Amino acid sequence: MLLNTYTRFDVKFVKGKNATLWDENNEKYIDFTSGIGVVSVGHANERLFNAICEQAKKIIHISNLYKIPPQEKLAEILVKYYGEGGVFFCNSGAEANETALKIARKYGEVEGKIKRYKIITLENSFHGRTISTLKATGQPKFHQYFGPFPDGFTYAKDIKDIYNKIDNKTVGVMIELIQGEGGVNPFDKSEIKKLEKELKKKDILLIVDEVQTGIYRTGEFYASDLYEICPDIITLAKGLGGGVPIGAVVTRLTNVLKPGDHGSTFGGNYLSTRAGIEVCEILQKEKKSGKLDERIEYFENKLVEIAKEFPLMFESVAGYGLMRALKTKDTKTRDEIIKKAFEEKVLVLKAGSHSVRFLPPLTISFEEIDEGFERLKLALNKGKN
Ligand SMILES: *Cc1c(COP(=O)(O)O)cnc(C)c1O
16 A cells, blocks of 8 residues: 555546657647656656667666766756856655755855854745755654754845844845745846845855746746746756656756765666657757747637636736646635546646646647637636535
8 A cells, every 4th residue: 555645536548649648548638737847748748758768778877986878968068058157956845855955054164264054944945855955855744753953044034134134144045036836926037136235245045946947837948937036056856857767956056965965866767868869859949940939829828718607716917937826716626627627527736825837748639629628618617616
């Protein structure tokens, strides 16, 4: 048996193609979740599965004691969109954030006269499930039972409140640009640009958690591009491997960690980095051809339309790119919608207390978008009674 950590829908999927899934009774579903923003190039993407198969036939894993060419190549791609810097590979978002925290802590220890170790994060944030990233997560409901936590985390109410929380021990600020699990809440671009400038003046590191927003989820390679900032550290995971577990930390701070300071057995192995390269190349092509932007616009129009058609249920449309939400007036309405949508065989996610969240594959077809929204409308019409 499994530990009881998830409340699962009663369905077993046996195959998928792009944004379409089939269960064991061959019933068809439209997938607006892509496994929580992971299957970014869709299910059973031919280019991706061919690359994975080809790699698996040669070497899957060799450890980080030896050079790994696809790891170096993927690092080059991630750095190309970043500027100048280096990459550390791990296996998940939480691990990427742990790595970022370790880089910040060591930076705070070796730079300057006094040890700086405090990290400011935001209320309503989500940074992972390990003890430190849980502490970094500014949602008290996650903290119950698991203390004591490591010291040195401070929460700010919003971007402006960060300035009030800075003291002489502050070494870093870790934020999402669009809070994902918190409900799909984008921050204001000018506030973020100002924050970047202010932190730079004070030599405080800006760590941007792009575990959910990274790799074209918002329409740009990094959400940091959308916000026109260059953080000291960016963390990645979800969409990078197209379903193969991988996490990454991209940073200009290439001299902080030394051999022995940090590591990962699985991190950046042949299989996951080969997958990462393929995902990046597939999506680069989608972006360049204009197809990704067309899809984003099409999807957005559908959301706006449905929000207009059901004004008693939805208050607003939020998010960027294909990281979207319809905000409902309360939690009960939201939960009811997700349940009804599942009955009509369209998969959507919840986020925060009153968001219906949409994270479809970035390769979703117009037909799949149409069909998904038709099903959603059916569900909403049934929800009226
Ligand atoms: C999902 C998520 C994480 C945690 O990633 P895991 O791979 O589950 O550890 C961290 N930060 C953000 C912003 C996320 O969306």
